[in-house]
Amino acid sequence: MQSLLFEGSAWINEIQIFPRISFTMQAGSWTCMLGPSGVGKTTILRLIAGLESEIVLDGSIVLKEGGRLSGQISLMSQTDNLLPWLSATENVLLGNRLRGEKPDFDKANELIKKVGLTEHRKKRPYALSGGQRQRVALARTLMEERPIVLLDEPFSALDARVRAEMQELAAQHLQGKTILLVTHDPAEAARLGERILVLSVNGIKDVCPPAGGIIRAYDEQTVLACQGQLLRLLREEE
Amino acid sequence: MKLFLRLILVTVALFLFWHFLVVFADLPKFILPSPLLVMQTFVSNFSLILKHAVVTGSEILVGLLAGTVLGSVTAICLAISPAARTIVRPMMVLSQALPVFALAPLLTLWLGYGLWPKILMALLIIYFPVTSSFFDGLMNTPKGMLDLSRVMNGNPWRIMLNLRIPAAVPGLASGLRLAAVYAPIGAIIGEWVGASEGLGYLMLLANGRAKIDLMFAALIVLVVMTLILHWSIDRLGNSLTAKMSP
Structure with missing residues (x-):
């Protein structure tokens, strides 16, 4: 199992994409990243995956246990790319x-x-x-x-029933992997996040996830409360 | 089938128009022979026309095949190497400014009167459309799939073979559809400049001896050959494209 440390700001030419932020993806757990569109969530994910050629990170992405990032990562996106x-x-x-x-x-x-x-x-x-x-x-x-899995809104194009099923299936089978789930759905973050980060133009905010292991029931009080809190936060940030 | 029926209808209408034009305008047969006369000439000269059609047909097919292979290889090299793109692409565009027809006499001078200058003409004329449409296809692989293959640490040549080439097949197919129509033009021009056999040669020969009916018979055979070629490549392209599309 691998923990991943992300630290830095992103630039395209002289324009800043997001300010200096830092976070850790804990080994073997789900980190969910929420934020409004265009704030740089996908950029972070692409930087970790080594797919960015134009946006440059002024900072570092390292594995806590050491070693190279390449070959440690797999990727799943909103489009299935089959x-x-x-x-x-x-x-x-x-x-x-x-x-x-x-x-x-x-x-x-x-x-x-x-x-x-x-x-x-x-x-x-x-x-x-x-x-x-x-x-x-x-x-x-x-x-x-691969020990690290990056999920870029993989369930957002699915209807509500299938989405809930897929969340459960993913939680079951991705157990033990270090996961970053980028999503714009507070409900998804509240169900799956063992750590929840809200990204905005001002930086990153750590939100306390609901108690209990994942995957949480969607109608649990704490999950619903967390969902509400996240939504409020997202609206404030905008 | 509906298309086939329409094609027959249009052909029949065209022939009728042609026939009545000849009859009512009272045109002499060395200006415009009637379709019936052309058909008679076709039947009585069948083996002669066939012999020349085989020559032209082989020039077209070999030219088409060689042009496709060469164009595809060029497109793949261009797609894989940015250096090749900066050097070769301007050269290709420049080569398009050069009228290929103007090269025909040179090719005959260099390669003689045989099949090769005609094959080379057909090849030259289709090389650009094949290369450019296949290259465009290769450069437009869905980004998500390319990202995925990079995260998977795929080998660039395997990504080319398993992802980029199959995804570019529709592009190649549209290039080939153009090539199927262009290649016969190349072969015929080659024959006009200097040949001792082939439909182009036969047409010139017939024209020179005021045997316009024979010229028309050869022309119609050429048109039919081109149509069949285009149709087969279109079918092939469609079925491949369907296989490669979501």
Whole structure:
């Protein structure tokens, strides 16, 4: 398990994207980051993933236990990014294929079973529903076996019922991984956050998460209260 | 099927118009022969026309194949190397300012009267559309998928092979549709400049001897060949595009 320390401000040319902030993603737990659109949540995630080429971080991103970041991270976004010409199983095996490794079909099929898609494993993405596609994306993320998982609003395009299901499935299967979930949904943060950060133009604010382990029931009093508090905070920040 | 029916209808209407034009305007057959005469000439000269059609057909096909391979390889090299882009792209644009037709006499001078200058003409004329449409496709891989493959530490060549090329197939297909129409033009121009066989040669020969009916028969065969080629490539492109699209 790996903890990740993020510290610094982001710049594009001479323009500041966000001021100096710092936070830790605790090993093996869910860190949820909330904030209004355009405040730089996704930028933070892309900086950690090493995907930013134009925005520069004046600061550092390091693993507490040491070692390189590359190869430790997997990514899941709002768009499932499944390759349309591959079946569900082949999509799960994409990492193997792109790195030139021998595809581990047994493991892929096991993960497909875990996310409940055994019947659909030979289908191509167009034949799957939005929720099913995100399940394939989750299986693909799990297939990578990376200790750090970055989630960029992965459930925001799903309808409420499927979203709740996916949150539960993700909480169950991503257990033990160090997770950063970027979301604009206070309810999601209140359900899943073991640490909740609210990002605004002024910096980052640590909000005390509801008591109890995750995943929390959506109708629990403390969860609802936290949701209300987060929403208030978001509105104040704007 | 509906398209096929429409095509037949349009063709029949065109032939009728042509026929009545000849009849009512009382045009001599060395200016515009009637479609019936053209058809008779076609039947009586079938083996002659076929022989020349095979030559032109092979020039077109080989040119198309070679141009596609060369164009695709260029597009992939350009897509993978920024250095190649800065050097080769301006050269490609410059080469487009040069009329390919003007090269035909040179090619004949250098390569003789055989198949090669014609194949090279067909190749040159389709090289740019194939390269440029495939290159555009390669540079427009969905960003999310590219990000994902980078986080997965994918090997650049494998990303090219497994992600960027399949995602660019619709682009390549639209380039090939253009190529299917351009390649015959290249081959015919090549034949006009200097050849001893091929439909272009036959047309010039027939024209010179006022055998306009034979010229028309050869022309119609060329049109039909081009249409079949375009149709097959269109079908192939559509089915590949459908396979690669969400």
